[in-house]
Amino acid sequence: MSSEKTSWPELVGVPATPAVMTINSQRPDLTTEVLQIGISPSPPGVDSTRVCVYLDPRDKLGLVAAVPVVG
Structure with missing residues (x-):
């Protein structure tokens, strides 16, 4: 099992x-x-090289709104 952060x-x-x-x-x-929830389309499929x-x-401050995950 990989110990890399995901x-x-x-x-x-x-x-x-x-x-x-x-x-x-x-x-x-x-x-x-970097995508905006509800505005930017989600990238297609799962990609193990993308976050x-x-x-x-x-939010005008540009704060992260959801946990970033690999995929």
């Missing part, structure tokens, strides 16, 4: 830019996509 619950409520930087520093092998960081479009 979710970042501690990033909920953190601004998007530092959240993406944290994910990229911990898992440089992954691509990170989606979802923001609430009503």
